[in-house]
Amino acid sequence: MNILVTGGAGFIGSHIVDAYITAGHHVIVIDNLSSGELRFLNPKAKFYKMDILDPKVPEVLKSEEINAINHHAAQISVSKSITDPLLDANVNIIGTLQLLQSAISLKIEKFIFASTGGGMYGEQIFFPASEEHPCQPLSPYGISKLCAENYLRFFNTQYGLSTTVLRYSNVFGPHQNPHGEAGVVAIFCEKLVKDQKPVICGDGEQTRDFISVRDIVQANLIALDGTCTGTFNVGTGKETSINSLTECLMGISGKNISADHGSARNGEQRRSVIDHKKFHESFGWKPEVSLEQGLVETYAFFQNQTV
Ligand SMILES: NC(=O)c1ccc[n+]([C@@H]2O[C@H](COP(=O)([O-])OP(=O)(O)OC[C@H]3O[C@@H](n4cnc5c(N)ncnc54)[C@H](O)[C@@H]3O)[C@@H](O)[C@H]2O)c1
Structure with a gap:
């Protein structure tokens, strides 16, 4: 085609x-x-x-x-x-x-x-x-x-x-822009690769899919x-809070960096899962890539970007 x-x-x-x-x-x-x-x-x-x-x-x-x-x-x-x-x-x-x-x-x-x-x-x-x-x-x-x-x-x-x-x-995943407002995984991966603290908006208990x-x-x-x-x-x-996502990424990075909390975003949904x-x-479609596996692949991509 x-x-x-x-x-x-x-x-x-x-x-x-x-x-x-x-x-x-x-x-x-x-x-x-x-x-x-x-x-x-x-x-x-x-x-x-x-x-x-x-x-x-x-x-x-x-x-x-x-x-x-x-x-x-x-x-x-x-x-x-x-x-x-x-x-x-x-x-x-x-x-x-x-x-x-x-x-x-x-x-x-x-x-x-x-x-x-x-x-x-x-x-x-x-x-x-x-x-x-x-x-x-x-x-x-x-x-x-x-x-x-x-x-x-x-x-x-x-x-x-x-x-x-x-x-x-x-x-x-790989190729996501780490400099936008969205794409928390890309933003946090880049921060961790550069030994910087990720900033969680609000209390981090908001969830995403x-x-x-x-x-x-x-x-x-x-x-x-x-x-x-x-x-x-x-x-x-599956619902994942930003706090648990951050914890998982910290583990994958192997870095001893703690996240900061910033102000919550206006108009952000509290829970989102579909x-x-x-x-x-x-x-017959179903998700095949676990969150952890996907995060490992994404973190490796951002590591390669900055070497
Ligand atoms: N990333 C997500 O989590 C997500 C979730 C739901 C839906 N989407 C949708 O998926 C699509 C792709 O999103 P993404 O995350 O890959 O974003 P992205 O910004 O990486 O991709 C968008 C692409 O469109 C191009 N583009 C933007 N405006 C254009 C225009 N007027 N003419 C020609 N090209 C233009 C950009 O240069 C870019 O390459 C979008 O429609 C988005 O709304 C993304």
């Missing part, structure tokens, strides 16, 4: 590109490199340094004879979405809508969309949250993802486009199948 991966130079996208190439697909990447890095991009992918909002995107899709779109490019900063919701909506809603329209006019069969499970359900009513949990995003980022999801549903029912929404929990990027890649391989349509949570169903039963029962 000829597959377009938007955001293919980013953290998650770069791993998906590698897996699709290994599976024998021809991969085309569109990325504006706003947060992605060329060093993570597989040299076998055909690269267009381009914004997804660029009016020339449909020409690229046509000339490359794309069969499937895997859409990972996004404005991913929750705080930027709060200070500039218009920019967030432009990239995450209009950008997605333009790709969907191109998909229809070019008769592209498949559209996979990276959505958020962590940001979709807000302060949860039940644990873990299934796809049936009310969607009550706390930020414009979550709102724009929900809106884009609804466009996918519309394009599926109206035009028969095979659409797959993957709602990820908190993804971690951490999933290895390797498991996310498997989900994106399954999603290529034409029969895989609908909305699926992709998480582990249920992957639907994806498991429909397509």
Whole structure:
């Protein structure tokens, strides 16, 4: 298949590109490199340094004879979405809508969309949250993802486009940016490698559902199948507090550094954990990488970055 991966130079996208190439697909990447890095991009992918909002995107899709779109490019900063919701909506809603329209006019069969499970359900009513949990995003980022999801549903029912929404929990692994506001694993790994103290926001008892990027890649391989349509949570169903995550990372690093506590983040959910039963029962997907194994791999990656 000829597959377009938007955001293919980013953290998650770069791993998906590698897996699709290994599976024998021809991969085309569109990325504006706003947060992605060329060093993570597989040299076998055909690269267009381009914004997804660029009016020339449909020409690229046509000339490359794309069969499937895997859409990972996004404005991913929750705080930027709060200070500039218009920019967030432009990239995450209009950008997605333009790709969907191109998909229809070019008769592209498949559209996979990276959505958020962590940001979709807000302060949860039940644990873990299934796809049936009310969607009550706390930020414009979550709102724009929900809106884009609804466009996918519309394009599926109206035009028969095979659409797959993957709602990820908190993804971690090699290539994640350690300088962003999110990505606590990457941030803490870099701190520990540099013998600096990680700073835990608040009391550290807030929980997240951490999933290895390797498991996310498997989900994106399954999603290529034409029969895989609908909305699926992709998480582990396990809650881990930031305190226990930090403890585990400290152990892996073998360093005798204690963490500091800073002020809690405004508007942060207390508990976040999602249920992957639907994806498991429909397509057999389940997380295979334990938290500890994933953290060992991620820490090793950050160690190699700084030698
Ligand atoms: N990391 C997570 O825990 C997580 C959780 C849920 C959902 N997601 C979603 O997964 C996707 C990938 O996230 P990530 O963590 O790999 O982030 P990332 O920032 O590493 O990747 C995003 C990529 O998109 C590119 N990009 C951004 N805006 C663009 C634009 N307008 N045009 C072209 N390229 C653009 C960036 O340069 C980058 O390479 C995003 O859609 C994100 O919302 C991530």
